[in-house]
Amino acid sequence: MNNSFQGLLPNHLANLHRLKFINLGNNKFGGEIPSWFGSFTRLQNLYLFGNNFTGLIPSSLCHLPKLESLNLGNNNLRGQIPVKIGNLSTLKSLHLGTNQLSGSIFPLQFIFEDIFLQFLLTNNCQIPGTIGDLLNLERLRFSENNLTGPVPSSIGNLTFLSYIDFSSNSLSGALPFQIGNLQNLEILSLGNNSFSGSIPPPIFNISTALMIWLGFNQLSGQLPSTAGLGLPKLEGLYIELNELSGPIPTFISNASNLIFLQLTNNSFSGTVPDTFGNLKYLQRLDLGHNNLSSKPSSPVLSFLSSLTSCKSLEVLIFDDNPLITGELPVSVGNLSASLTLFYASHCNIKGSIPGEIGNLSKLFWLGLDHNDFTGTIPATLGSLRELQDVDLGSNKLEGSIPSELCHLERLAYLTLTDNKLFGPIPECLGDMVSLRNLFLGSNNFTSIPSTLTRLDGILFLELSSNSLNGSLPTDIGNWKSFSGAISSSIADLMHLTHLSLSGNMLQGSIPASFDELISLEYLDQSRNNLSGMIPKSLEKLQNLKHFNVSFNRLQGEIPSRGLFGNYSSQSFIGNEDLCGPSRLQVPPCKTDPSKSANLLKYILPAIGSVILVSFAVFILLRSRNTKTELPIQENLPPLPEWRRISYHDLAQATDGFSDSNLLGVGSFGSVYKGTLSTGMTIAVKVFHVNQDRAFKSFDIECEVLRNIRHRNLVKIISSCSNVEFKALVLEFMSNGSLEKWLYSDNHFLNVLQRLNIVIDIVLALEYLHHGHTLPVVHCDIKPNNILLDTDMIAHLGDFGIAKLLGEEDAMIQTKTLATIGYMSPEYGSEGIVSTKGDVYSFGILVMETFTRKKPTDDMFGEEMSLKRWVKESLPSSVVDVVDSKLLNTREREGLAAKDCILSILQLALECSAEVAEERIDMEEVVARLKKIKTMYLRGTEQV
Numbered sequence: 001m002n003n004s005f006q007g008l009l010p011n012h013l014a015n016l017h018r019l020k021f022i023n024l025g026n027n028k029f030g031g032e033i034p035s036w037f038g039s040f041t042r043l044q045n046l047y048l049f050g051n052n053f054t055g056l057i058p059s060s061l062c063h064l065p066k067l068e069s070l071n072l073g074n075n076n077l078r079g080q081i082p083v084k085i086g087n088l089s090t091l092k093s094l095h096l097g098t099n100q101l102s103g104s105i106f107p108l109q110f111i112f113e114d115i116f117l118q119f120l121l122t123n124n125c126q127i128p129g130t131i132g133d134l135l136n137l138e139r140l141r142f143s144e145n146n147l148t149g150p151v152p153s154s155i156g157n158l159t160f161l162s163y164i165d166f167s168s169n170s171l172s173g174a175l176p177f178q179i180g181n182l183q184n185l186e187i188l189s190l191g192n193n194s195f196s197g198s199i200p201p202p203i204f205n206i207s208t209a210l211m212i213w214l215g216f217n218q219l220s221g222q223l224p225s226t227a228g229l230g231l232p233k234l235e236g237l238y239i240e241l242n243e244l245s246g247p248i249p250t251f252i253s254n255a256s257n258l259i260f261l262q263l264t265n266n267s268f269s270g271t272v273p274d275t276f277g278n279l280k281y282l283q284r285l286d287l288g289h290n291n292l293s294s295k296p297s298s299p300v301l302s303f304l305s306s307l308t309s310c311k312s313l314e315v316l317i318f319d320d321n322p323l324i325t326g327e328l329p330v331s332v333g334n335l336s337a338s339l340t341l342f343y344a345s346h347c348n349i350k351g352s353i354p355g356e357i358g359n360l361s362k363l364f365w366l367g368l369d370h371n372d373f374t375g376t377i378p379a380t381l382g383s384l385r386e387l388q389d390v391d392l393g394s395n396k397l398e399g400s401i402p403s404e405l406c407h408l409e410r411l412a413y414l415t416l417t418d419n420k421l422f423g424p425i426p427e428c429l430g431d432m433v434s435l436r437n438l439f440l441g442s443n444n445f446t447s448i449p450s451t452l453t454r455l456d457g458i459l460f461l462e463l464s465s466n467s468l469n470g471s472l473p474t475d476i477g478n479w480k481s482f483s484g485a486i487s488s489s490i491a492d493l494m495h496l497t498h499l500s501l502s503g504n505m506l507q508g509s510i511p512a513s514f515d516e517l518i519s520l521e522y523l524d525q526s527r528n529n530l531s532g533m534i535p536k537s538l539e540k541l542q543n544l545k546h547f548n549v550s551f552n553r554l555q556g557e558i559p560s561r562g563l564f565g566n567y568s569s570q571s572f573i574g575n576e577d578l579c580g581p582s583r584l585q586v587p588p589c590k591t592d593p594s595k596s597a598n599l600l601k602y603i604l605p606a607i608g609s610v611i612l613v614s615f616a617v618f619i620l621l622r623s624r625n626t627k628t629e630l631p632i633q634e635n636l637p638p639l640p641e642w643r644r645i646s647y648h649d650l651a652q653a654t655d656g657f658s659d660s661n662l663l664g665v666g667s668f669g670s671v672y673k674g675t676l677s678t679g680m681t682i683a684v685k686v687f688h689v690n691q692d693r694a695f696k697s698f699d700i701e702c703e704v705l706r707n708i709r710h711r712n713l714v715k716i717i718s719s720c721s722n723v724e725f726k727a728l729v730l731e732f733m734s735n736g737s738l739e740k741w742l743y744s745d746n747h748f749l750n751v752l753q754r755l756n757i758v759i760d761i762v763l764a765l766e767y768l769h770h771g772h773t774l775p776v777v778h779c780d781i782k783p784n785n786i787l788l789d790t791d792m793i794a795h796l797g798d799f800g801i802a803k804l805l806g807e808e809d810a811m812i813q814t815k816t817l818a819t820i821g822y823m824s825p826e827y828g829s830e831g832i833v834s835t836k837g838d839v840y841s842f843g844i845l846v847m848e849t850f851t852r853k854k855p856t857d858d859m860f861g862e863e864m865s866l867k868r869w870v871k872e873s874l875p876s877s878v879v880d881v882v883d884s885k886l887l888n889t890r891e892r893e894g895l896a897a898k899d900c901i902l903s904i905l906q907l908a909l910e911c912s913a914e915v916a917e918e919r920i921d922m923e924e925v926v927a928r929l930k931k932i933k934t935m936y937l938r939g940t941e942q943v
Contacts, residue, residue, distance in 0.1 A: 005751065008030065008031040008888065009024070009029055009031070009033075011033055011034075011036075013034075013036075014034070014036040014039070016040075016687075017039050017040050017041070017042075018040075018042055019040060019043060020042050020043060020044045020045070020066075020474075020710070021043075021044060021045045022040075022043065022045070022046050022047065022048075023045070023047040024047065024048055024051070025049040025051070025071070026049070026050035027050070027051055028049075028051065028052060029048075029051040029052065029053065029077075030051070030052040030053065030054065030679060031053065031054065031055075031679060032053065032054060032055035032056070032058070033048065033053050033055070033057065033058050033061075033072070033077075034058070035060040036059060036060075037058065037061055037064075038058065038059075038060025038061060038062075038063050038064065039060075040064060040290050041064065041065060041066070041788045042066060043064050043066065043067055044066050044067060044069070045067075045068060045069040046061075046064075046067065046069070046070050047069070047071045048071065048072050048075070049071045049072060049073040049075070049095065049711065050073070050074045050075075050076050051074070051075050052075065052076060053075040053076065053077055054076045054077065054078070054428070054675060054679065055073075055077065055078070056077070056078065057072065057077055058483050061426045065090070066090055066684070067090060067594060068090050068096070068208070071095040072095065074097040088271070089126075093493060095269050097361065100492070104470065120613040123745060125643075127863065137158050137160060137161055138160050138161060138162050138163065138497075138789050139161070139162065139163040139165070140158070140161060140163065140165070141164075141165040143193060145880045147444045148169075148170045148171065148172065148176070149171065149172065149173065149902070150171065150172065150173030150176075151166065151171060151173070151175065151176055151179075151190075152176070153176040153177075153178045154178075155176060155178060155179065155182075156176065156177075156178025156179060156180075156181040156329060157178075157181075158182065159181065159182060159183065159184065160184060161182050161184060161185055162184050162185060162186045162187070162208075163185075163186060163187045164179075164182075164185065164187065164188050164189065164190075164387055164630055165187065165188050165189040166189065166193070166838050167189045167191045167193070167213065168188060168191070168192040168193075168745060168746045168765060169192075169745070169746060170193065170194060170745060170746070171190075171193040171194065171195060171197060171747060172193070172194040172196065172197065172202065173195065173196065173197075173220075173597075174195070174197035174198075175190070175195055175197065175199060175200055175203070175214075176200070177200040177202055178204055179202065180200060180201075180202020180203055180205060180206065181201065181202070181238065182206065183206060183207070183208060185206050185208060185209055186207055186208055186210045186211070186214045186233075187210060187211050188203070188206075188208060188209065188213070189211070189213045189436070190214055190217070190590065191211065191214060191215040191238065192215070192216040192217075192745050192746075193216070193217055193745065194217060194218055194745070195214070195217040195218065195219055195418060196217070196219065196220065197219065197220065198219065198220060198221030198222070199214065199219055199221070199223065199239075199244075200222075201224035204223075204231060204251065204308070206222060206231070207231070207232060207233065208218075208233060209231055209233060209234050209235075209842050210233055210234065210235050210236070210722075211234070211235060211236040211238075211624070211732075212231075212234065212236070212237050212238070212239075213236070214238065214239045214242070215237040215238045215239055215240040215241050215242065215501075216240070216241045216242075216745070217241075217242050218242065218243060219239070219242040219243065219244060220243040220244060220245070221244065221245070221246075222244070222245060222246030222247070222250075223239075223244065223246065223248070223249045223252075223616070224249065224250070225247070225249040225250070227454070228612055231251075231254075231255040231258075232254075232255070232256065232257065234258055235254040235257055235258060235259045235260070235281075235842055236258075236259060236260040236262075237252070237255070237258065237260070237261055237262070238260065238262040238551040239262065239263060239266070240262045240263060240264045240265055240266070240286070240707070241264070241265040241884075242265075242266050243266065243267060244263075244266040244267065244268060245266070245267040245268065245269065246268065246270070246452045247268070247269065247270030247271075248263065248268055248270065248272070248273055248292075248318075250273060250275060252758070253273055253275035253276060253278045253279065254278070255279070256278060256279065256280065256281075256699050257281055258279045258281065259281050259282060259283050259284070259312075260283060260284045261279070261282065261284065261285050261286070262284070262286045263286065263287050263290065264286045264287065264289050264290070264317065265288070265289045265290075265884070266286075266289075266290055266568060267290060268290040268291065268292055269291045269292065269293070269323075269684065270293065271285065271292070271294060271295050271303075271899075272291050272292050272293070272294060272301075272324070273303065273323075274295070274302055274303050274305075274306040275306065276303060276306055276307055276310070277307055277308070277309035277310060278309075279308035279310055280306075280309065280311070280312075281310075282310040282312065282313055283312050283313060283314045283315070283338075283753065284313075284314060284315040284847060285307070285310075285313065285315070285316055285317070286315070286317040286318075287316075287317065287318040287321065288317045288318060288319045288320055288321070288343070289319070289320045289321075290320075290321055290323075290325060291321065291323055291388070292318070292321040293321070293323035293324055293325070294322060294323075294324045294325060294326045295326075295504055298326065298501055299327060300326050300328070301324055301326045301328060301329060301331040301349070302322065302329070302622055303336070304328065304331065304332055304906060305329050305331040307335060308331055308334040308335055308336075310335075310336060311336050311337075311338075312336060312338060312616075313336035313338065313339055313734040314338050314339060314340050314341070315333060315339075315340065315341045316335070316337070316339060316341065316342050316343070317341065317343045317344075318343075318344055318347065319343050319344055319345045319346055319367065320345065320346040320347070321346075321347050321809075322347065322348055323348075323349065324344075324347040324349065324350065325347075325348045325349070326350065326351075326355055326426045327349065327350055327351030327352075328349060328351065328353065328357070329354070330331065330354050330356050331383065332354055332356060332357055332360075332930075333354065333355075333356025333357055333358070333359035333360065334356075334359070335360060337360075337361060337362060337831055338362055339360050339362060339363055340362050340363060340364050340365065340386075341363070341364070341365040341790060342363060342365070342366050342367070342368075343365065343367040344364075344367065344368055344371070345367050345368065345369045345370045345371065345391070346369075346371070347371055347919065348372055349368070349371040349372065349373065350372045350373070350374070350406070351374065351375075351556070352373065352374060352376070352378075352784065353373055353375065353377070353378050353397075354378070355378040355379070355380040355393075355686040357378060357380065357381070358378060358380025358381060358382075358384060359380075360381045360384060361364060361384065361385075361386070362386055363384050363386060363387060364384075364386040364387055364388045364389070364410070365387075365388065365389045365895070366381075366384075366387060366389070366390050366391070367389070368391065368392055368395070369391040369392060369393040369394050369395070369415065369876070370394040370395075371394075371395050372395065372396060373392070373395040373396060374396045374397065374398070374399055375397065375398065375399075376397065376399035376400075376402070376407070377392065377401065377416075377421075378397065378402075379403075379404040379406075379765065380404070381402070381405060381408075382402065382403075382404025382407040382408065383404075383407070384404050384408065385407070385408065385409065385410070386410065386412050386721040387408050387410065387411055388411060388412050388413070388434075389411075389412065389413040389877075389895055390405075390408075390411065390413065390414050390415070390900075391413070391415040392415065392416055393417040393418055393419070393439065393876055394417065394418045394419075394876075395418075395419055396419065396420055397416070397419040397420065397421060398419070398420045398421065398422070399421065399422070399423075400421065400422065400423040400424075400426070400657075401421065401423075401426050401429075403417070403426050403428050405426075405429075406426060406428035406429060406431055406432055407634075407659075408432065409434060410434050411430070411432055411434055411435060411651065412434055412435060412436045412437065412669070413436065413437045413895070413898075414435065414437070414438050414439070414901075415439040415876055416440055416443065417439045417440065417441045417442050417443075417462065417859075417876055418441070418442040418443075419442075419443055420444065421440075421442065421444065421445065422441040422444035422445065422446070422467075422936070423444075423446060424445065424446055424447045424449065424450060425440065425445050425447065425449055425452070425707055426449070427450075427451045428451070428453070428752040429449070429452060429455075430449060430450075430451025430452050430453070430454040430790070431451070431454065431855040432455070433454070433455065433457060434457070435455050435457070435458055436457060436458060436459045436460070436899060437458075437460040437875065437899070437902075438455070438458060438460065438461050438462070439460070439876060440460045440462065440463050440466070441463060441464040441466065441500065442464070442465040442466070443465075443466050444467050445463070445467065445468060446465060446466075446468060446469060447468060447469065448463065448468055448501075451553065453553070453917050455686075458498070459498065459899075459903070460498045460875060460902075461498065461499050461500070462498070462500045462875070463500060463501050463504070464500045464501065464502040464503045464504070464524065465502070465503035465504075466503065466504050467504065467505060468501070468504035468505060468506055468528075469504070469505040469506065469507065471584075490870075495828050497519055497520060497521045497522065497543075497903075497906075498520075498521060498522040498906070499517075499520065499522065499523050499524070500522070500524045500700030501524065501525050501528065502524045502525060502526040502527050502548065503526070503527045503528075503841050504527070504528050504874065505528060505529055506528040506529060507528075507529045507530065508530065508531065508532070509530065509531060509532030509533070510525065510530060510532065510534060510535055510538075510549070510554075511535075512535040512536070512537045514535065514538055514541070515535070515537035515538055515540045515541060517541065518540070518541065518542075518543070519931075520543060520544050521543050521544060521546065521910070522544075522545070522546045522906075523544060523546050523547050523548070524546065524548045525548065525549050525552070526548045526550040526551055526552070526574075527550070527551045527552075527882045528551075528552050529552065529553060530549065530552040530553065530554060531552070531553045531554065531555070532554065532555070532556075532856070533554065533556035533557070534554060534558060534559055534578075535557060535559075536557070536559045536561075537557050538559060538562075538564075539560075539561040539562035539563075539564060540562065541562065541563065541864075541943075542562060542563065542564075543562050543924070544922055545563070545566075545910050545918070546910075547563075547564075547567050547569050547571050548865055549571065549572060549575070550570065550571060550573045550574045550575070551570060551573070551574030551575070551647050552574070552575055553575065553577070554572075554575040554577065554578055555575070555577030555578060556577070556578065556579070557578075557579055557580055557589045558572060558578055558579070558580035558581075558584060558586065560580065561579070562610070566917050566918055568915070569583070569584045569585040569586075572584055572586060573585070577867045581625075585698055592726070619675070629934050640856065645676075645718045645720050645729055646720065647718070647720055647725055649676065649677070649720075650674065650684050650720055650727060650729070652673055653674030653676050653677075653682065653684070654672040654673070654674040654684055657670075657672055657684075657686065661673045661674065663683065663736075664737075664784075666743070666798070668687055668688060668698075669685050669686050669687040669688050670685075670686050670687050670688075671684065671686075671730075672684045673732065681732040681734075682717060682729050682731070682732050683729075683730040683731065683732045683733065683773075684727055684728075684729055684730070685727060685728045685730060686725075686726075686727045687726045687727065696729070698726040710763075710764055710767045710768075710771070710795060711793070712760045712761065712763050712764035712793070712794060712795055713764050713767075713768075713795060713796055713797070714730050714731060714733070714787060714793075714795045714796065714797035714798075715730065715731045716728055716729070716730055716871060717729045717730060717731060726820055727909065730797070731789075733787035733788055733789050733797075733873060734788075734789060734790045735788035735789060735790065735792060736787065737783060737784050737786060737787055737788070738757060738783040738786040738788065738794065739782075739783035739784040739786075739848070741788065742758075742783055742849065742852055743852070747933065750886070751886055751897045751900060751901065751936070752933075752936070753792060753885075754849050754850060755900065755929070755932070755933055755935075755936065756792070756793075756794075757786065757788070757794040757849065758842075758845070758846050758849060758904070758929065759929050759930070759933065760793055760794035760795070761786060761794055761796055761842065761845070762842065762922055762926050762929060763926060764795070764796040765778070765781075765796070765838055765839075765842060766923055766925075767921045768834040768838075768923040769838065769921065769922050770921075770922065770923055775835055777833050777834065777835055777837060777838055778796065778838050778841075779797075779833060779837065779838070780798060780819055780822070780841075781822060781838055781841035781842050781844075782819050782822050782841070782845060783845065783848065783849070784798075785797055785798040786845075799873065807886065820856060821844065821854065821855030821856045821866075822841045822844050822845065822855065823837070823840075823841065824836065824837040824840035824841065824916065825840075825914055826916055832916075834916065835921070835922070836916040836917075836919050837916070838922075839911050839912075839919045839920065839921065840912050840913075840916075840919060840923065840924070841910065842911055842914055842922075842925070843867075843907075843908040843909065843910070843911030843912030844866065844867065844908075845850070845913070845920075846905070846907070846908035847866055847867065847870050847905060847908045847912075848866065850882055850883060850886070850901050850905060850908075851869075851870065851881050851882060851883055851909045852883035852885075853869075854866075855867075867909065867912050869881060870905055870909065871909055874902065874905055874906060874909070875906070878898060878901060878902045878905065879898065881905075882898075882901050886901065895939070896939030896940045897934070897936075897940060899936070900932060900933075900935065900936035900939070903932045903935070904929075904932060906924065907928055907932070909924065
């Protein structure tokens with residue numbers, strides 16, 4: 001039932017006590033669950049899930065003699081599970097998940113005689129040892145909760161179990177050997193926890209097992225290699241992202257029904273077995289990020305030849321195994337006709353790329369970068385019409401780009417960087433209209449074809465460090481594209497954003513037509529032989545954040561308007577005949593004396609008149625306002641008329657500020673969850689009474705928030721203030737903080753969710769910085785201060801150290817209060833507070849959101865920071881820094897995600913520039929992020 005009913009359950013339902021089936025799920029009913037349900041003695045199924053019920057589970061439900069299914073999940077129920085629920089001897093299914101229940105999972109002192117019991121709880125508790133008493137249990141599910149502690153060994157008593165799902169909790173300790181006793185088990189799902197120790201060998205002797213997921217844990221040691229182990233029915237084995245070592249045991253190859261084998265991100269060593277060919281039904285094999293090697297006695301990778309027997313293979317990944325040396329065998333062309341992804345980067349593979357690879361007609365992602373390939377690019381790649389991503393970068397390939405590559409009508413990414421390729425760039429590349437990223441840098445290419453201007457959808461074009469000579473194409477300004485329907489607002493206008501031509505031998509002048517590239521953000525023409533003047537028309541490029549024409553033969557005056565006022569001397573160094581302002585370390589430009597004299601003749605009288613009038617107005621205003629002038633901050637409107645809430649009301653709402661309602665503790669106070677007498681759920685921020693700075697923080701939040709309202713700011717509902725107690729009553733954010741979603745093993749955000757969150761926050765910051773007369777600087781942008789509501793809309797909170805700026809765009813803060821890792825350089829060293837500091841923090845936040853690495857992570861120190869780590873990995877190695885879970889989707893979606901994340905991280909780097917003046921503002925960031933989202937959605941629609 002899903003008719004969006006709301007309010008309290010009507011009392012007249014109590015008269016329907018003969019009902020056997022009640023389904024009121026997925027509505028908006030609230031209040032407490034009525035106790036009169038206990039009179040429904042014939043009731044067999046009761047579904048109240050997906051509502052807003054609060055309070056305790058009524059004990060009257062424990063007296064329903066025929067109840068078989070009880071589903072109260074996805075509500076706001078609290079308290080403990082009633083002990084008398086054990087009276088429900090007919091119960092087959094119990095769902096109490098996604099509530100706020102506390103205490104132990106279940107007082108399991110009763111033996112249920114039924115075969116199905118499902119727990120979906122969201123409590124912070126352990127699995128009780130008495131679970132072993134449920135001897136008839138067949139299905140057991142505790143997934144996606146906050147369960148801690150070990151799995152009790154008594155689980156081995158449940159010999160009828162066919163399904164166990166404890167995934168996505170915080171369970172720890174060793175896996176009990178007794179799991180091997182469960183000889184009817186089909187599904188064992190223990191992934192995404194914190195289990196440690198070795199995997200018990202009996203687990204691999206459960207002949208009924210269909211799927212085993214132990215990934216995303218801390219399991220170590222070697223897999224058992226005892227003879228006789230076998231899993232004849234196993235279809236999926238997932239043990240990725242652990243700390244397992246040693247060789248891959250041969251028994252895996254005896255699991256003849258295996259479809260998915262995921263061993264990535266461990267420390268497996270030894271040779272890749274040639275016996276994988278026994279797995280006739282294998283569809284996905286992922287051996288990436290281990291220490292595996294190839295057979296030293298074979299000059300070719302013999303395990304690839306064995307995989308030609310796997311006729312259903314779709315995904316083959318063995319990247320980042322530096323001990324896999326040898327050559328690709330010719331038989332690679334005999335791999336499955338269904339193969340879509342072949343990824344073998346960072347493996348020290350030698351020799352040439354066999355032309356037979358062109359037989360893999362369904363391939364759309366080919367990654368052979370960072371190897372030792374020699375020879376030429378095989379022309380047969382042009383027959384792989386499904387290809388969307390080709391990465392052959394960082395090899396020793398020679399020759400020219402074969403024209404056959406131009407037949408790849410769907411190719412979006414082409415990376416040939418850091419090879420020994422030479423000759424002209426083929427003109428036919430201009431016909432590949434699907435290209436978005438083209439990386440040809442660090443080769444020996446000699447010329448740029450004019451046809452490249454046809455690539456109207458290109459986003460990244462990298463041609464640096466080649467031997468390019470001659471002039472740039474005169475029609476290069478045609479690089480622009482229109483996407484989607486052109487409405488009255490000319491929506492979805494897309495343009496080239498990055499263009500790098502540095503380190504070549506280009507001659508001639510900079511084309512004035514560059515001013516047509518209105519979305520250009522990055523332009524690097526350094527280290528060439530360009531001459532002439534820098535066109536003043538480039539002042540029109542309002543998005544051009546990086547501009548470099550250093551070490552050329554340019555002359556004349558450097559433009560001064562637009563963003564040229566932000567560029568440093570490093571953008572122009574090495575051009576002896578340029579002139580301009582002294583800050584650019586160039587000589588001043590000479591002026592014509594006769595023209596200056598004529599100008600002064602007309603300008604000086606006008607200036608004198610303006611000064612006289614201005615002085616008269618100043619005197620008049622001063623005389624009127626002498627007695628009424630107030631400091632800037634006192635001119636703000638008064639606090640809104642909040643309905644004051646008493647201390648007693650807040651104490652009652654939070655059960656006396658009990659620890660069970662504590663949501664978090666910060667520098668200045670603690671936040672509790674509460675429920676008012678009206679039934680409204682709130683968050684109560686109580687400021688520490690023994691800290692003067694905490695009470696000052698209360699005043700600051702009131703001062704800042706009293707006249708700002710925005711969808712993406714946490715709303716203040718009320719306040720409570722006296723001499724000894726100060727608290728703010730805030731709207732409750734049911735999904736907690738971004739911090740929780742990023743680092744809890746029980747939560748996951750996909751690319752679009754993370755993109756929406758950063759857009760929400762940038763909209764809030766745009767409003768704070770530009771939305772009203774006095775800019776507000778938040779000063780503490782970090783994941784813990786970003787809260788998510790029921791609809792996963794992000795809200796910026798905690799304005800305890802925020803600042804209101806006056807007429808100046810910056811101020812000095814004597815005490816540094818912001819969080820280490822997120823504060824801008826000028827704030828940390830000089831205490832300078834400005835909106836640019838928020839921009840810097842936002843950039844770091846975005847990097848953290850998409851890499852899932854804190855700026856204070858142990859991997860960062862004096863030599864490496866989060867920002868530098870990201871910067872050095874872009875653009876070619878973005879997959880090395882991005883949160884690995886984000887790209888672990890369908891491969892075609894992964895391409896769109898990769899493109900999206902690359903653009904986002906590039907933007908984050910611009911936000912976090914070391915020099916404040918080089919950072920873009922929030923209005924610009926909003927526009928850029930909306931474009932990125934549009935491109936991403938369009939890319940996923942094509943999947």
